[in-house]
Amino acid sequence: MSVPDISAVTQAPVGSGSSRASLASHRFARAVVGFMAVALFLIAWQIVGGNEIIRSDLISYPSEVVETLFQMSASGELGSNLVVSLQEFIQGFLPAIAVGIAAGTAFALSRRLHYLFEPLIVALNTSPIIAFVPIVVVWFGVGTQSKAIMVFLAAVIPIVINTMTGITQVHESWIRACRAFGASKSQVILKAILPGALPSVMVGVRLAVGRAVVGLIAAEMYVSVRGIGRLIQVYSTSERAAEIFVLVAVVASFGFVLVTLLRRIEGAIAPWSLEP
Amino acid sequence: MGRLDLEHLSLAYAQRSGAFLALADIDLSIRDGEFVTIVGPSGCGKSTLLMLIAALLAPTSGSVRLDGRLVTAPGSDRALVFQDFALLPWRTVLANVELGLELKGIPAQKRNAIAREHVAMVGLGAFERSYPHQLSGGMRQRVGIARALAVEPEVLLMDEPFGALDAQIRQVMGSELLRIWERGRKTILFVTHDIDEAIYLADRTIVMSASPGRIIADIPVTLQRPRPLDIRNDPAFTAYRQRIWDLLQREVMASNSWEQPQRAAVS
Numbered sequence: 411m412s413v414p415d416i417s418a419v420t421q422a423p424v425g426s427g428s429s430r431a432s433l434a435s436h437r438f439a440r441a442v443v444g445f446m447a448v449a450l451f452l453i454a455w456q457i458v459g460g461n462e463i464i465r466s467d468l469i470s471y472p473s474e475v476v477e478t479l480f481q482m483s484a485s486g487e488l489g490s491n492l493v494v495s496l497q498e499f500i501q502g503f504l505p506a507i508a509v510g511i512a513a514g515t516a517f518a519l520s521r522r523l524h525y526l527f528e529p530l531i532v533a534l535n536t537s538p539i540i541a542f543v544p545i546v547v548v549w550f551g552v553g554t555q556s557k558a559i560m561v562f563l564a565a566v567i568p569i570v571i572n573t574m575t576g577i578t579q580v581h582e583s584w585i586r587a588c589r590a591f592g593a594s595k596s597q598v599i600l601k602a603i604l605p606g607a608l609p610s611v612m613v614g615v616r617l618a619v620g621r622a623v624v625g626l627i628a629a630e631m632y633v634s635v636r637g638i639g640r641l642i643q644v645y646s647t648s649e650r651a652a653e654i655f656v657l658v659a660v661v662a663s664f665g666f667v668l669v670t671l672l673r674r675i676e677g678a679i680a681p682w683s684l685e686p
Numbered sequence: 687m688g689r690l691d692l693e694h695l696s697l698a699y700a701q702r703s704g705a706f707l708a709l710a711d712i713d714l715s716i717r718d719g720e721f722v723t724i725v726g727p728s729g730c731g732k733s734t735l736l737m738l739i740a741a742l743l744a745p746t747s748g749s750v751r752l753d754g755r756l757v758t759a760p761g762s763d764r765a766l767v768f769q770d771f772a773l774l775p776w777r778t779v780l781a782n783v784e785l786g787l788e789l790k791g792i793p794a795q796k797r798n799a800i801a802r803e804h805v806a807m808v809g810l811g812a813f814e815r816s817y818p819h820q821l822s823g824g825m826r827q828r829v830g831i832a833r834a835l836a837v838e839p840e841v842l843l844m845d846e847p848f849g850a851l852d853a854q855i856r857q858v859m860g861s862e863l864l865r866i867w868e869r870g871r872k873t874i875l876f877v878t879h880d881i882d883e884a885i886y887l888a889d890r891t892i893v894m895s896a897s898p899g900r901i902i903a904d905i906p907v908t909l910q911r912p913r914p915l916d917i918r919n920d921p922a923f924t925a926y927r928q929r930i931w932d933l934l935q936r937e938v939m940a941s942n943s944w945e946q947p948q949r950a951a952v953s
Contacts, residue, residue, distance in 0.1 A: 583768065583770050583771075583772035584772065584774055586742070586768070586772055587768070587772040587773070587774065587785065587833075588785070588789065589742060589760055590740055590742060590760055590765070590766040591760070591761075591762050591765070591785065591786040591789045591790070591837065592759065592760045592761040592762055592789060592790075593760075593789045597789055601774075601785070601788070601789070602774065605774070605776050606774075606776070608776070680776055681776075681817065682775040682776050682817050682818075682819055
């Protein structure tokens with residue numbers, strides 16, 4: 411058919427420049443308040459610990475923690491153990507994403523699978539994952555494998571649950587649009603269901619980061635040869651507060667950076683979900 | 687070509703109280719290039735009729751033929767435009783228009799060119815990279831129309847497409863739809879509950895009754911084309927309006943009597 415040239419009736423798109431500017435200034439104000447709260451806390455800590463108002467070998471103080479951070483970095487102690495923990499994390503987390511999305515999709519689309527696995531998912535979701543550390547170590551040894559398994563177990567459940575939630579929240583109209591053009595079942599899954607569930611899947615992945623870090627550190631503290639959790643365990647028996655704070659800060663920073671990164675990715679691949 | 691033949695089309699739903707007849711014995715033929723509107727009270731099964739033609743629902747009896755071929759499955763020879771737009775919110779305007787072409791397996795470069803052409807046709811050239819949530823309702827339905835036309839269907843099925851828009855935008859969209867149609871003269875079957883809209887757009891208006899849904903009048907609309915927006919004040923137009931209103935009024939009265947029949951789940 412021929413394609414006529416028709417000028418649009420002018421209608422302004424939603425969202426003007428001024429509201430975007432106020433959003434930016436709001437974000438800035440939030441960052442300033444957050445920064446000030448942290449700064450005040452650090453100053454108070456420095457005064458209390460540095461002047462031995464409370465014994466500094468128990469609570470340490472910021473300048474000592476920073477000094478310790480540099481020492482542990484320079485000696486290679488921090489780096490070499492961090493690499494081990496990161497490897498264990500990645501070895502468990504990436505399979506958890508793949509398995510979690512696949513299983514969540516299967517459970518959401520098949521009533522039989524849903525009924526079969528729902529009790530297991532609920533049980534795993536409500537039980538403290540740390541309770542599994544001893545048996546996982548018995549099964550998979552004291553090395554990196556058991557830690558990766560712990561990361562996997564901790565991470566896979568929130569991803570499964572949020573994938574299922576995302577799929578049940580997929581609008582009927584998105585599926586209808588595809589079906590009307592003659593889409594096959596697998597095309598409907600690829601073009602409507604999975605992209606529609608993506609924002610919820612990403613929430614699951616972000617939740618999984620926290621759970622996985624807890625699982626990893628707990629497993630390393632229980633029994634291991636290397637890793638950040640192993641260091642925490644060693645320094646806790648020798649009552650070294652500064653070293654423990656360094657390690658806790660490293661773990662917290664890792665989680666923070668990863669979750670921030672995931673939010674960025676989410677903003678890039680699913681910008682529509684961030685709108686009301 | 688886009689000749690549509692509906693023969694003895696019926697649809698019954700199973701209910702606890704027995705079978706409920708949503709559509710009864712619909713016979714309708716639509717010529718290639720004809721603009722036909724269907725008007726009727728809510729619950730008369732006019733949208734259900736479109737779903738049967740799209741083959742998103744299967745009839746209990748009777749048949750749908752497109753250019754003589756029996757319609758049994760959904761396909762891009764019949765494209766739907768929905769009241770709720772049914773756009774994919776994670777896709778840009780351009781990518782939404784590409785959806786049907788993608789499902790047809792058209793290569794990326796070609797479908798991009800086709801989609802851009804159709805986005806420009808509905809006047810959204812400047813919004814190719816926008817997302818649906820950034821557009822007004824009228825603009826979203828322009829995307830819906832572009833998406834449907836991009837697959838070059840034989841028949842365009844429009845299910846109360848302007849029902850979610852406010853009155854002014856609705857009239858403007860109607861006249862734009864006519865301008866697009868005048869260039870390509872695709873067969874259009876357009877469902878509405880707005881009598882003025884039904885007359886303004888149509889070569890022929892089908893009036894339906896409720897419970898069970900059946901055709902009670904088939905009215906050729908012989909108003910001049912192209913039609914200005916103020917044709918609604920024309921004596922010929924008001925005569926059509928009066929005639930259809932009389933037919934529908936009788937229906938609405940009947941269905942609101944003490945012996946009120948059950949309504950279909952799908953309007």
